[in-house]
Amino acid sequence: MITSELRYAARSLMHRRGVALAVVTTLSLGVGLNVAAFCVVNGLLLKGPPYPDSAAIVQVQRMSNVAALEWDVPGADFERWRSLGQPFQSSAGYRAKDVTIGATESGREVRAVEATAGLFDVLQVAPALGRTFGVQEEKPGADRVVVISARFWRSQYGGSSDAIGASLRVDGNPYQVIGVMPAQFVFPDEASDLCFPFYPGMTMTTTDGGGRAVSVPQFPVIGRLRAGTSRAQAEAKINEGRSRQNTPLVLVSWHDALTRPVRSLVLLLQMSVALVLLIACANIASLLLAEGSGRAREFATRLAIGAGRWQLVRQLLAEALIVSLVAAAAAIAIGHAAVRVMQIVAGREAPQIQAIGLDPAVLAFATLLSLAAGLGAAIVPALRATRVDPVIGLKAQGSVASSMRSRLGSRFSGGRAFVGVQLVVAVVLLSVAVSLIASFVESIQKRPAYADRHLITSELRFLGDASRTFTARQALIADVLQLAGTLPSTGGAAVTTTVPLPLGVSYFDLSGQSRDTGDVSISDAGVLRYVTVSAQYFSVMGIRLVRGRYLLPTDTLTGRPVVIVSRAFGEERFGGRDPLGQTVSFLRRDWEIVGVVDDVREPRSGRRVSLVYCNFQQLGYPGTSWDRRLTSFTIVLKARSDPETVFAAFQARLRTLGPNFLVSPPVSMEARLLRSMGPLNFYGAVMTALAIVALGLAGLGVFALMSRSVAKRSREIGVRLALGAEPSGIFRMIMWDGMILGTAGLLVGLPLSFAAHNVVRATVFGLRPFDVWWVLVSAGMLEAVLVLACALPARRACRFHPVECLRADG
16 A cells, blocks of 8 residues: 555656655755754764773863863873873873974975873774884983874875885974874874874973973873773862862863864754754745645545545655655755865864764764655645545635635735744844854954964974074074065064964963972962064064063073063953063063063954063073974064065075975965954854855745735736726735735744844854844845745736636636
């Protein structure tokens, strides 16, 4: 019986190809977008890390002074856990960075990670070829070794086993390849290709000026809990022996820690596409309701010859089943295309998005969702359409239409209710999308002075032996500055170890230091964030001096240690007191504050950043850990003409200094701003696309509803025209009918837009407060679509011939 019903349903759909195609297209579009969103949810939230018993892997995080979780934890704590062996079966510290491979200026930049040897035990992964590094290779002065990813192995060495033992130049230094990881090795993200040993220890060395220079490292840490040890027990263990001044350390599921920054955003994406599917289902239901009224004679005939009502319902659901299966196949293709578009929009900065794709779970989701949506949208029309009196149904078509209209109800029944739902959802999505676009544009317009396309940045990595002295590196940096400053097309040049947008900073712990003993008590009660710059940095970047003075070229290692602080730092550390002349102690030196500058703000949240600026000539000492970390620096050029031409001239001049640097491609500060606004840009683009789809579907729904209304009222319109009604009056009547429906949808949708905006604003940094003017812009856009959707059927109604209308309906 089921087979015969499916065959009959297929033949019926072939006779009504137009309706079937419309339903398949609408359903596949709604489901396809949900498939794309589910790919993101599945890839980022549902799938755990691809390692054995990944639930036992935890991320150690530190509570900050503002009750937020921070990834970096003190290295001294990590060393204590590792030496005691508690409470982890194994633990590992790590930090990600970019490196350049190759021996010349044409080197290629790749993503890498430095990690302690315990990383491979935590993940319980063995190399596909060769070996991993051990604890002895973490120590300073050990042989340089590297473990490579399977992707890098195939691209760099063609998948040959000869890669083991090969020499690979990284940042100008030779490293020996000792292992190749399996394809499923992903740490910390899919973009990482190289893994180096990382020394996590605290170093104290005698400085040239006496005293001791101290490096207190902080870095992310993961660990694998011992069998039978709960997370609460482990937290208690890692906090034992720590000072009461220290903020507590907490353990978070590694998977949760990785997904927390994007969890709300991804769920909002899924909710948004679900609303688009709701519009699609309402469109389908409205279309099937109208089609059911047109098939009243067919249903009446079948009922008259003995068919039961539930048999007709099954028949209509069989048709919906076939349509849903076809739509599922089309939805998978649409979802795949949508994922590719999202990956292009997200770019290289979102490696998690680049790794998502279709898998059996996604295919099952697409099929089940298409069936649920298709059958769910068809059930109400099927029940309504089969509620036909056979006697009335076999009469003239005009009576049938009249009968069906009475059963479908008055102006706001059936199809109109479904179209009203579409309009409400469309105005919500549209208002959020418009607000996101407005926020993005506002962020660009209010960008800081240094977010300029004529400010060019490029990272320069030192080549040559790592034993190069600090003095030699200082001299090279000075040579680069002098060379860049003499270019006629530049308005200034500066160097820094980091640049804003986004702002990467170094951390140093201030608390518990004793100048006499050199001991350091690790605490975050006084974490200082500093940026290392040259004296010209502020003028080149356009960071305004509030009071005091800037750093000077004469502020050298032999001079009085001085720093510049941001406004936020002064207010945070000194309250109402003037920071000028005050002293900040770190790195075993007392630094005098000689100037206060404007704040740098985080581009996503707009939050002011508390910073200390040090002259690179005063911060380091020969032989210290800071010297060893100075493997690269960033040059900032202010171009007076075309930035690309200026940078090309700089590169040409740089060659005169010899093969001392690897130069990364130039990036303007404007591009850095756009990149830092990535989440707002990405979600804005996605929401805009969804709003356009929703607006189009809502417009089609209104157009279909008004077209059906005009067709059903053809006799009425013919009578009106025969009695002398003007076509303009008919036009206004149809338009008024449609605009009442649109206005009702807007009145319901606007309050919901306010609620939706607040939900999105709590998740997407940088979203502007609710602005009724932008919501009115959204309403205006929807009204324009409604006018077009109503005008086309109204214009057609004006062209009806009264005689033909009365003859066709009678």
